[in-house]
Amino acid sequence: MPLNFTVSPDFAPDHMSGWFYFNTWLQRNLGTDIHLELYDSFDAQREAIKAGQVDLIYANPYDASMLVREMGFKAVARPAGRKDEAVIVVPAQSSAEAVEDLQAGVRLATTDDPDVHTIGMIMLEPADLDASNISQKDYDTYILVAKALLRGEADVGFFLKQGFDELSDLIKNQMRVLVSSQISVVHHALLVGPQMQDRMAELKGLVTQMHNDEKGVGVLESMGIKEFEPMTMEQTEFMIDLIDTLTI
Numbered sequence: 001m002p003l004n005f006t007v008s009p010d011f012a013p014d015h016m017s018g019w020f021y022f023n024t025w026l027q028r029n030l031g032t033d034i035h036l037e038l039y040d041s042f043d044a045q046r047e048a049i050k051a052g053q054v055d056l057i058y059a060n061p062y063d064a065s066m067l068v069r070e071m072g073f074k075a076v077a078r079p080a081g082r083k084d085e086a087v088i089v090v091p092a093q094s095s096a097e098a099v100e101d102l103q104a105g106v107r108l109a110t111t112d113d114p115d116v117h118t119i120g121m122i123m124l125e126p127a128d129l130d131a132s133n134i135s136q137k138d139y140d141t142y143i144l145v146a147k148a149l150l151r152g153e154a155d156v157g158f159f160l161k162q163g164f165d166e167l168s169d170l171i172k173n174q175m176r177v178l179v180s181s182q183i184s185v186v187h188h189a190l191l192v193g194p195q196m197q198d199r200m201a202e203l204k205g206l207v208t209q210m211h212n213d214e215k216g217v218g219v220l221e222s223m224g225i226k227e228f229e230p231m232t233m234e235q236t237e238f239m240i241d242l243i244d245t246l247t248i
Contacts, residue, residue: 002033003196004053008060008188009039010113012166013141018222019058025219029206030199040140042112055196056203060084061186062114062247065240073191075236076204077228084186085161086119088178091149094156099126099179102156104133109145109154112138118246119181120158146171166224185239189231204230 005026007019016038023036034056039045046063048054049071059067061084067073090096106129110117121130137154139145142163148154150171161180164172190207192200210216211227220227 002035003055004048005034005036005056006045006048006054007036007038007058008063009042009045010060010111010116010160010163011058012163012224013143014166015222015224018219018224021219021222025210025216026203026206030202032199042114055193057191057193058188059191060113060115060188061239061243062118064189064191064236065244067191067193068236068240072194074197074200075231075233076190076192076200077207078187078189078231078235079225080227080229082162082187082225083184084115084188085181085183086116086123087159087161087164087180088120088123089149089157089159089164089175090155090178091152092174092176094176096156096178099123102127102129104129106134107153107155108134108136109148109157110136110138111140111142111145111158113158113160115186115243116158116160118243119183119186122246123179123181142167146175150174162224183242185242187239189236189239190228 005023011019019038020036023034027034037048039048042063049057049067057067057073068075088099096102102124110120124130137148139148142159145157145159146167149157164177192203207228208230210220
């Protein structure tokens with residue numbers, strides 16, 4: 001039976017092939033069969049996790065709480081220098097110069113990316129905005145959030161900062177960032193489930209040395225990651241506690 005690997009659905013579409021390269025690289029270096037399954041939504045991925053169909057996951061920080069505390073996953077590594085920050089964006093022609101300029105009834109375009117949406121809603125609080133006085137529409141990708149803003153279908157949008165930065169200049173130049181979060185300790189992480197934890201030390205050694213391997217460097221570049229660094233249980237618990245606090 002092959003092990004099952006999945007990736008948080010919020011990765012940039014341009015990096016999809018990179019995750020398949022990474023999966024192939026892992027199989028060759030671990031000498032075992034690993035099946036990569038990509039899901040279209042967070043809900044579909046969570047169903048698979050709860051059904052025991054995931055052994056290895058590159059997880060967003062919001063889902064780390066459920067994975068670690070409910071499903072017994074453990075952290076292996078995190079992408080060095082990459083933090084999960086959220087940005088609130090408006091069309092370039094918007095009259096809003098700050099979050100406080102946004103009014104009740106504003107039309108929000110967002111995704112089902114849970115950590116980004118949570119942080120985005122917190123950043124709306126200075127305008128006295130919450131779920132009760134905004135009009136929200138969910139989109140599958142950040143590209144679609146951008147299109148909603150450019151087509152006049154939304155007044156404001158939530159983006160993962162990296163997702164916004166990876167948009168083309170043509171699209172970004174038609175939008176404007178009102179505010180960016182500066183949490184600094186929230187990030188994605190590579191987690192292993194109970195069925196794969198006997199290979200945990202080996203896996204950690206491999207991925208944290210990828211940047212020193214000629215083929216590994218190419219795989220990392222295709223994923224948009226410079227290198228992986230080890231992640232301790234203490235760092236994992238601190239991040240989970242912070243996310244839980246933000247959610248409350």
